Amino acid sequence: MSEKEVILTPEGLAKLEQELEDLKTVKRKEVAARIKEAISYGDISENSEYEEAKNEQAFIEGRILTLEKMLRNARIITNEDVDTNVVSVGSTVRLKDLEFGDIVDYTIVGSAESDPLNNKISNESPVGQALLGKAKGSTVDVNVPAGVIQYEVLEINR
Numbered sequence: 001m002s003e004k005e006v007i008l009t010p011e012g013l014a015k016l017e018q019e020l021e022d023l024k025t026v027k028r029k030e031v032a033a034r035i036k037e038a039i040s041y042g043d044i045s046e047n048s049e050y051e052e053a054k055n056e057q058a059f060i061e062g063r064i065l066t067l068e069k070m071l072r073n074a075r076i077i078t079n080e081d082v083d084t085n086v087v088s089v090g091s092t093v094r095l096k097d098l099e100f101g102d103i104v105d106y107t108i109v110g111s112a113e114s115d116p117l118n119n120k121i122s123n124e125s126p127v128g129q130a131l132l133g134k135a136k137g138s139t140v141d142v143n144v145p146a147g148v149i150q151y152e153v154l155e156i157n158r
Helices: 010-040 048-072 126-131
Strands: 006-008 074-076 092-097 103-109 120-122 139-144 147-157
Touching: 006 010, 010 048, 010 074, 048 074, 103 126, 120 126, 126 139, 126 147
Parallel strands: 006 074, 103 120
Antiparallel strands: 092 103, 092 147, 139 147
């Protein structure tokens, strides 16, 4: 089974690399010190500090493995890769909600760097999937739990 490709912008790549570096150089040492301190308290069989530190260590090591795998399978999308004729990963899209008239801008990114609070939506999300391949002026129907939202694609930028 092949590993899933991870689509990243240069900013998303830098963010993941920084997180990995922080986990390896800072967090590992912090949790190792906590484990050492907890062991110094004596009997570890009923030592909650020890258990908590070991659980954190397991989480950190798991996250490091996940990040390394993501970076190994990363495909970087640059501005040159973004076609402004149709929506693709890396596009910034201005949409108009046809029911309420609201205008919203979304940047389509890979799932690893989606951040809906900052209008970065995944290409795998319902809106992202519906937008991919659409041209300026297209009407897009997005299936959401509340029903169907219709958007008009007003602009496509890099």
